[in-house]
Amino acid sequence: xxxxxxxxxxxxxFGFGVLGIxxxxxxxxxxxxxxxxxxxxxxxxxAFSYLLGLYSLLNLHGQRIRQHVAGWGYSLxxxxxxxxxxxxxxxxxxxxxxxxxxEAGGVxxxxxxxxxxxxxxxxxxxxxxxxPRRHCC
Numbered sequence: 001x002x003x004x005x006x007x008x009x010x011x012x013x014f015g016f017g018v019l020g021i022x023x024x025x026x027x028x029x030x031x032x033x034x035x036x037x038x039x040x041x042x043x044x045x046x047a048f049s050y051l052l053g054l055y056s057l058l059n060l061h062g063q064r065i066r067q068h069v070a071g072w073g074y075s076l077x078x079x080x081x082x083x084x085x086x087x088x089x090x091x092x093x094x095x096x097x098x099x100x101x102x103e104a105g106g107v108x109x110x111x112x113x114x115x116x117x118x119x120x121x122x123x124x125x126x127x128x129x130x131x132p133r134r135h136c137c
Contacts, residue, residue: 057082 016038023035061075092099 064075
């Protein structure tokens with residue numbers, strides 16, 4: 001059972017990852033058509049995983065809010081944050097959700113102008129928990 005739960009998905013992910021890398025560098029017409037087909041399947045898998053994640057997020061946090069479990073306010077913040085971000089995506093600078101994402105600016109660029117310029121070290125410092133100060137003596 002461990003093979004089906006852990007090893008087989010790892011082998012499949014590794015195999016398709018290596019295949020995608022190899023196909024990207026092969027200039028043959030068959031390889032290019034396989035690359036387009038894999039890109040289509042990636043979109044389908046992405047859409048399914050997005051819906052699964054959305055269901056999981058709303059189900060888990062919705063239960064915490066309904067039952068008023070300790071920390072349910074954080075679940076409310078998580079759901080409200082999701083709703084606000086989806087509002088930005090749907091608005092898309094007035095172009096609607098099915099148009100290409102706005103390149104020249106957009107609401108997200110105005111809200112987070114520093115985000116693309118953050119280095120990994122700054123990201124770690126931004127999201128790392130605060131360390132308690134140690135006093136000597």
